[in-house]
Amino acid sequence: MNQFAIIIPAYKPDQKCLNTVEKIIDTGFDRVIIVDDGSGTEYKHIFNSLETFEEVTVLKHAVNKGKGRALKTAFRYILTNQFPFEAVITADADGQHLASDMVKLSEQLLETPDKVVLGARDFSKKEIPFRSRFGNRFTRLLFRLSTGTVLTDTQTGLRGIPVKYLSQLLEVKGERFEYEMNMLASLRKNEVEVTEVTIETVYIDDNKSSHFNPLRDSYHIYKIFIFYGLSGGASFVLDIGLYWIFIQLLREPAPILFIIMATIAARILSSLFNYYINRNKVFKQGSRKSLIRYFALAAFIMLTSAGSVHLLYAEWLGRGEVILKILVDTILFIFGFVAQRAWVFRKE
Incomplete structure (x- = not known):
């Protein structure tokens, strides 16, 4: 597991973030990079608790800059320090990405080291919130029309990315949630192959902890x-x-x-x-x-x-x-x- 770094952008996280990081470390990953995206002093205790793990590095934004910028901050940190990672795995801080699924992505990355690996959720299940099911289908259709790429889950935050692609991903436009969609489009333009691995579909409290703004972030996407x-x-x-x-x-x-x-x-x-x-x-x-x-x-x-x-x-x-x-x-x-x-x- 020392070939991989887990990257988690975090904005106003709660106990679920701590639980997720503990499980990631228990699974065997020995480097977790958390980006505090301007959460404020109210959440300082959460990040202080995260920093007690020797496997965890916390990077901080003074103000909220968006998920895209948080990912870029972590990418730049890895490239600047020239860490010997083969790939990074990005995950969300709300507990909806399981450590066992991160292991699946790492195994696929070892098999296909030149491909970006996406954790694809199953949206056919009845327990999936309607807005998530509809949003995924609509975005998947528009993404196919705009890029020609057919993907099962275009909005997944669980992604395995070989480190050799990080420098070009730093050039991709977008600061907030739209960055993840722009990232996928840039992979197509640069002829980087993408593969998918089926992961567990977890929604906690109907996804109420999401910081996705339907109007602002949908516009950017x-x-x-x-x-x-x-x-x-x-x-x-x-x-x-x-x-x-x-x-x-x-x-x-x-x-x-x-x-x-x-x-x-x-x-x-x-x-x-x-x-x-x-x-x-x-x-x-x-x-x-x-x-x-x-x-x-x-x-x-x-x-x-x-x-x-x-x-x-x-x-x-x-x-x-x-x-x-x-x-x-x-x-x-x-x-x-x-x-x-x-x-x-x-x-x-």
């Missing part, structure tokens, strides 16, 4: 999808506005073709706006080929939308063309996100 939606909405509004302006300007000079000309001009300008926002604000990457790929994708989506609606209307339904258009374009909107992430703005 899902902001790429939010920005993509806002970018599409803003481009639609711009397209309609430009269309109206060009209609006024072209009605008299081109009385026959003014609608077609206004449509094309408005779509080109709104598409350039959408391309700029998606490249620089949503996906934040791209290459010289991105613009060509973007318009190739836009043309494909436009033709697919028109053809699909026409086929469904003419061959099957014969009515409801507006509803058909909405349904088809909603599917294509999601497809567009995946295609832009994987192809248009991919990292060369």
Whole structure:
């Protein structure tokens, strides 16, 4: 077990944290790094008790900086001191990660030393709180759409990470709960393989001890999808506005073709706006080929939308063309996100 260090970010922990650390040490791990993430003087006695174990090192933030920053503090501490660990195992302080499952991860890390190992929970059990079950399924779907990676549990805090990847994980953006999602996405981009090990699913008091803020932290986790939606909405509004302006300007000079000309001009300008926002604000990457790929994708989506609606209307339904258009374009909107992430703005 001396090849591994257990890392536990802790914010206002209770007795469950002490119990977890005791079990970790009893299991045979001889280095546990606790990060006090600005818990305050009220919780000083907890960390004083933790420091009585010779296997425990407590690192401290003067103020709360978030789980992501706490993990980075521990990663930097290990790299700075050049400890001879093969890997680290991150765990939560609320007692929901068992020492026996940490042993499972360590065994898998020994078998696959080049892979990151995730402890995957079983969300099919009836005792799982609804918000956790729904949140996992929703996040798992969005993560698959945004990265192309299929995982059972994207929100697990129990992770085994080879030390050789810590330096690149320090470069990953995010200070709070979103850091863990960004970490998984960065592994995909850097072609680091990920494997999963099934662990026990433990929820204590309906997970009331969690410091996850549904609004603030969900925003950080899902902001790429939010920005993509806002970018599409803003481009639609711009397209309609430009269309109206060009209609006024072209009605008299081109009385026959003014609608077609206004449509094309408005779509080109709104598409350039959408391309700029998606490249620089949503996906934040791209290459010289991105613009060509973007318009190739836009043309494909436009033709697919028109053809699909026409086929469904003419061959099957014969009515409801507006509803058909909405349904088809909603599917294509999601497809567009995946295609832009994987192809248009991919990292060369």
